[in-house]
Amino acid sequence: MRNENGFIFPTTMVIVLFCLLIVAHISTSLISEKHFYSETEQYYLLDNLMQLAVDQSLFEIKNRTAKLNEATVTNTINGSFTYVISEITSSVYEVQISCESPKNKQYTASFQYDLIKNEMIVWSEY
Template structure:
């Protein structure tokens, strides 16, 4: 029994060290998953705003209610989107889209639209 006096302190330190390692691993996993969920949410919000901006710009193009350098901006619950029409030729317009979420994520794209054929002829991100 006299040789067991120094056994408790090293084993306690080892158990505490293992508990700290487990706690650190779980904490890191939690932070990583939380960041992933936030980024995924922002991606889908941005994708939804991009789709809304495209549909709205196509409605304006279909109505032939277009002026050169016409600028349209809309505020939505999760951010804002805008688009601008630039006349390239008498039948072709370039539409520049810009979307921004309330948390600062941004997306910019442009496409060309042919009024005679009523279709997109080019896309650029």
């Protein structure tokens, strides 16, 4: 027994290190996937808020009940949105919209609406 080389301990250490690397890789993948799902959820919430803001502002423009150059703030369960309607000409209105999710993600866009053509003529996101 005096001439033992100690083969088991280094082999065990290599196997443990290999297992730790696998666990680290799997945990990193799961964290990345969870972050992706959270960002995707926020994207769809903001997209929904933007659609609500556009619908509400178009409703006010078409009914001629829009408060010009005043910020209209609406709070929902999924966040809040603010829009400002301004008149460019007698038939063209510009709307600036800003949406914010509960996790403070923001989405901003603006569009111009022509009452004569009854369509959006310019849309820009930033």
